[in-house]
Amino acid sequence: MQSPRCETSVERWGLYELRLQGPTHGNPFTEVRFGASFTLGHRAVDVDGFYDGDGVYCVRFSPDTEGTWACTTRSDAASLDGHTASFRCSVPSAGNHGPVRVAHTYHFQYEDGTPYRQIGTTCYAWVHQGPGLEEQTLATLRTAPFNKLRMCVFPKHYRYNENEPELFPFARQADGSWDWDRFDPAFWRHLEGRVADLLSLGIEADLILFHPYDRWGFATMDAETDDRYLRYAVARLAAYRNVWWSMANEYDLMTAKSTADWDRFFRIVQQADPYHHPRSIHTCRGFYDHSKPWVTHASVQHWDLSRALEWREAYGKPVINDECQYEGNIPNQWGNIPARELVHRFWLGTVGGMYVGHGETYLHPDEILWWSKGGVLHGESPARLAFLRQVLEEGPVEGLEPQGRRVAGQAGRYYLHYTGVHQPAEWSFELPEGQHYRAELLDPWEMTVTPLADDLSGEFTVRLPGKPYQAVRLLRI
């Protein structure tokens, strides 16, 4: 037996990795089964490993409990079977709150109970752009307001996205065609590195496992290849605590797949992922039935930000409108709304009962549009989304629940009203009997908070600036 390479201490929700030398003959990707069981007391967690090339087999584990974990490998290859190791799981470092979970039915929190207020963005193909642009993207994200990023595993072929990436998930055969039975570990190590980069920035990586924008054949693989790809992805990536699984972007444009395929994909991911990261699927037109048990939250593409209640009721889960059209000026109507309109939509979604996602699509001489390639942000919305995120993080820990038309909060404690396109110069409120509140005017575009009144109760009227897109926050005193 070889001595496993392992760290002896891993923080809670960190990543423990065990690497072993094993067989190199035949096809290690398909012919060798490898995994490990991680135990703490009487609890055991079985985890799939994966082949990482060059004779190296790897298994990763993210411990959710402090203490000393033991590990025993299992394999049908004798040289990989029955290795043991142990490591200590220590307290999480500052900023490590664990993976994101659904909480209070329609909201999210980290596993340590810290609320998670999703302000997402999209850089679909950012990991396929090479080091220069990718590092620039990370530098941009460092000061951006986003805490989730939607990104594709497969490269993207689409308008403004014609460049050939350097690395691909699958290996090539001698004739240049794909070897569907072998992955390219270099691609996956690169992808994982980027997921880890996002983790260090506190950003959830919403990994899009399939998508229709394809010229290489990844959108039309056979079922066996699809399933093996999914298991490989989950084995490699599930131990990163910031991973989310998005089965697809615009799944309904992938005509080669049936609903039964998507159901199967969900079940494979659900069964293989020991940590139960958030799982959803993003659509172009008709929605997938998000009420299915393996879906943790509804991932929606819709321009109408007032429909959260309908979807909450239909699915009984958090709703994220991951694509409500992007700030930009390209000809496509999904990519040319003004910053003010996007900020408006974030606020509408917020008071309507859902979370919203950002994207940016300004024409660029070198076709570097944030929405797909990353780079730098040109728009005016991100600063305003930082303001919104701050407002949300100062809000009730249970999240904002719809309380009527364009008002959300927690009844009897906190109300956030939003005027939308309306411009009342006077606004009347009726507060619960016997309660006292203080009122503030929030300007989502100017990013200002102005006191309106210190002590209000019952029915009252406040004067407002008579301009649209204003909010009033009522805080119980």
Next chain:
Amino acid sequence: MQSPRCETSVERWGLYELRLQGPTHGNPFTEVRFGASFTLGHRAVDVDGFYDGDGVYCVRFSPDTEGTWACTTRSDAASLDGHTASFRCSVPSAGNHGPVRVAHTYHFQYEDGTPYRQIGTTCYAWVHQGPGLEEQTLATLRTAPFNKLRMCVFPKHYRYNENEPELFPFARQADGSWDWDRFDPAFWRHLEGRVADLLSLGIEADLILFHPYDRWGFATMDAETDDRYLRYAVARLAAYRNVWWSMANEYDLMTAKSTADWDRFFRIVQQADPYHHPRSIHTCRGFYDHSKPWVTHASVQHWDLSRALEWREAYGKPVINDECQYEGNIPNQWGNIPARELVHRFWLGTVGGMYVGHGETYLHPDEILWWSKGGVLHGESPARLAFLRQVLEEGPVEGLEPQGRRVAGQAGRYYLHYTGVHQPAEWSFELPEGQHYRAELLDPWEMTVTPLADDLSGEFTVRLPGKPYQAVRLLRI
């Protein structure tokens, strides 16, 4: 027999009036039947007359054909029966195009074939405000862009509408209560005068026959009184060529009435009105079934200006969104959208396949809000609606038919594209094969028309300013 007072020449679609002295005993409103038959050649049109007080019985007629018309009265009162008269119907004067008719299924034109492009406004209670304010309203309308005005017969009781009018449709009894069997001719003469004032300004009077905003009992009259009121209104007003009949404003808020009542009202008006003026009914929430045969066009209240196709399909008639929320700043959300938003909604409705109505509700120290009382306009939308009206009047005579998403026109001849909230910096079009067009950029807010290209064909892309709320007009050359 008395000699009838009559004019001997009336222009086509003008108003001929015959007045006779008759019985004054009993109740002339309910006990005397009076009318006339107007004949031209072998054609006869039977018209109801009405009692105008002080022993005077009147019948009005609006001739639609030039020539010499003969008139014979009929009555169960001997002194009113069998009078004859004749008059010459002459050519219409400049600006007199006849009553408005539905044309090309979803549009309107005057009876002489001139297109009518509805740009409506609302001054619900303007005729109940007294001469000073009413004259000011007319002065405002003289230079305003509106060619239809929604106005109530009954006075209005509502927020910002608390003043008691001087005149009422019904007479009072000695104890101050209403005499439901007697009308007050002074009220009706005043109302008719205002309808005639609008006619002289080229404005259609969309007369609202019932409404729920009531403290006097007019919203809860019994069926017999309702019906008598309707017949009296039609007998008095139908001969004004600019009259439209709106059975109600927000009819569904009038809980004392059933759908059967509204159906009956429509039939009474349809049967009594020899000219078949436009007929509709305006709703608050659920729509009346505008596909019923007595409805000429759908009168809609809705903030969503993108739904014309749905309503066109449902009803097969023109759609007027008479209330898409008003420019203003009052607390009520139906009355506090910015001018830009209202102009945007007009354009959205236009390219979506409907006509739209304006209203204005700015807070005013004396509660004089245009939407109800008239007065002066404070807003920024009317100038822009004049621009839109000009664009429409320069468009195809058949009207603008939806041609896709936010584009309307006549296929192969004229296309009007509107960006809405979108801000493309480039826009691509595909023109019908072999056709050449010139393109203009229209800015609905700045009210400018800028040439974009002189001769375009096939597929092409134009540069746009990258700001929202722009339009591109393509004209075949």
